[in-house]
Amino acid sequence: MLTQTVRMLGRLGETVVKGVAEMGFAAVLLGEALFWLAMGRRREQPVRLAPIVAEMTEIGLRALPIVTVLAVTIGIMLAIQGIYTLRMFGAESQVVPGIAFSVVREFAPLITGILVAGRSGSALAARLGTMRINQEVDALQVMGISPVRFLVVPPLVAMLVMVPSLSLWSILVALGGAGVYVSSTLDMTFAAYARQCLEMLTLGDLAHGMGKSFIFAVLITLVGVVNGASVSGGAEGVGRMTTRSVVQAISAIVITDMIFVFLVTR
Amino acid sequence: MNGVDRTSSRVAIEVRDLVTHYGERKILKGVSFDILEGEILVIMGGSGSGKSTLLNHLLGLLRPTSGAIRLLGVDITKAPPREMQALRRKMGVAFQGGALFSSMSVGDNIMLPLREHTRLDRKTMEIMARLKMEVVDLAGFENLMPAELSGGMIKRAALARAIVMDPKLLFCDEPSAGLDPVVASSIDDLILRLRDAMGMTIVVVTHELESAFKIADRILVLDKGEIIGLGSVDEIRNSASERIQNLLHRRTEEVELDADAYLRRLTGEE
Structure with missing residues (x-):
């Protein structure tokens, strides 16, 4: 009984140490990535534009259709729920502020983050994991090419540009979708809905949503890279780490979102 | 000896x-x-x-x-x-499995060290890479992707990349x-x-x-x-x-x- 407890405590300790080590690794990676971004040229290892553009196409442009579909759906869903709830008080016309705030401050950045985590974060982890077990990362290192500069900086920069851009797009689309539903259900024109949205929303609300998106972009990249870099055990290991990376990235996004909201709205 | x-x-x-x-x-x-x-x-x-x-x-x-x-x-x-x-x-290293970058053609793989470490123009780099491919008997394969190569060819390509910087x-x-x-x-x-x-x-x-x-x-x-x-x-x-x-x-x-x-x-x- 005693030995079992000790073993359990031992395992718990190991997990905690591993977790802390991973966070430390992520912090070092971020620091190193920023270093190469700023100093690469002076060190004769510039960060190149072509791979960044390629990543941006993959992370951003290719995600556009699905982001659009989900954003419209979320917008309509919020409108339906909002009207349903407010009808109890006979205040359906008050649905617009609810939609506007929740889309801009919460749903659009959150859904975009989760989607990019599932699409591109996992792909990043899988790619790096495969490269690691094929010794491609070692090969870069022995060639004197920093793997962080070569493999981490391009997706990081691409995420930092594309996640907020996609969020902005999904804000517009979700508000549009909700507007179509609201104007077709309530006694309100689309123009009146749009005007009310613009009156309600401030730049602060937009900054709130965009700020989150930047944090999500960093989180998705780091979680993907850390998991990809710690792959061991062949193809099965790649699969395991890819799954882990999606779960961790989504959890990190949701939890960070809550902390962010808590700190900002205090 | x-x-x-x-x-x-x-x-x-x-x-x-x-x-x-x-x-x-x-x-x-x-x-x-x-x-x-x-x-x-x-x-x-x-x-x-x-x-x-x-x-x-x-x-x-x-x-x-x-x-x-x-x-x-x-x-x-x-x-x-x-x-x-x-x-x-x-230093040049030829890894066991080749460690060629699967997203790049064989030629680009071999040119990578030159591209990253020298300021040669692309034409010169291509010539240097082809020179090394001749050395390892892989001439003419520069446009293939690593997945299209046989085991022996992968090892050769890895050697060519390893020696491209002399x-x-x-x-x-x-x-x-x-x-x-x-x-x-x-x-x-x-x-x-x-x-x-x-x-x-x-x-x-x-x-x-x-x-x-x-x-x-x-x-x-x-x-x-x-x-x-x-x-x-x-x-x-x-x-x-x-x-x-x-x-x-x-x-x-x-x-x-x-x-x-x-x-x-x-x-x-x-």
Whole structure:
């Protein structure tokens, strides 16, 4: 009984140490990535534009259709729920502020983050994991090419540009979708809905949503890279780490979102 | 001994008292040896002997617990990043599985070191890459993707990438493993040609006896993290050491029996 407890405590300790080590690794990676971004040229290892553009196409442009579909759906869903709830008080016309705030401050950045985590974060982890077990990362290192500069900086920069851009797009689309539903259900024109949205929303609300998106972009990249870099055990290991990376990235996004909201709205 | 004069040649690689751990486990237990300029040293050993670990340390991919590794006079266990960077341009490595970047064509793979380390224009780089592809008999394949190559071609392409910067040191990890005998033999010839034509110092890690005997100037035999033999091909072949002979004749060693330890392992109380 005693030995079992000790073993359990031992395992718990190991997990905690591993977790802390991973966070430390992520912090070092971020620091190193920023270093190469700023100093690469002076060190004769510039960060190149072509791979960044390629990543941006993959992370951003290719995600556009699905982001659009989900954003419209979320917008309509919020409108339906909002009207349903407010009808109890006979205040359906008050649905617009609810939609506007929740889309801009919460749903659009959150859904975009989760989607990019599932699409591109996992792909990043899988790619790096495969490269690691094929010794491609070692090969870069022995060639004197920093793997962080070569493999981490391009997706990081691409995420930092594309996640907020996609969020902005999904804000517009979700508000549009909700507007179509609201104007077709309530006694309100689309123009009146749009005007009310613009009156309600401030730049602060937009900054709130965009700020989150930047944090999500960093989180998705780091979680993907850390998991990809710690792959061991062949193809099965790649699969395991890819799954882990999606779960961790989504959890990190949701939890960070809550902390962010808590700190900002205090 | 293919032209390596052991009395006057300079030392290219120097390893002193190298001790390394993997977690708690001691992998290399105080390994020391020199490799001379222009020499082909083959590191041999069974699996678990520590030969891959030794190679990874020579490449500066792992940090040792203690000891020194000097490549071309630079102690890579202490060298600052800039010095390491300069040294890496004088090193070429052909990994076991090739480690070609699957998203790039063979030509782009071979050109990568040039693209990253030189300011040559693309045309010149292409010519230099093609030159090396001629050397490894891979001319005309530059537009294929690595997935389209056979095992032997991948090894050749990896060699071409390793030598594209004309390195002074070339490391090959199991260059002929997993290839049919004819292709394996042609890779061995290629390694010999590279040394003779370019005067490189070459370190080859392999467990293929035939290949080792064919290309080596000297053979280093590693077993359980210790050097159990270091000498010319004939010296190793005629060694009186039982452990070396076991390895050469693919005999498994008698394992000491310790009944208590065995029981403890079985019951998991170790």
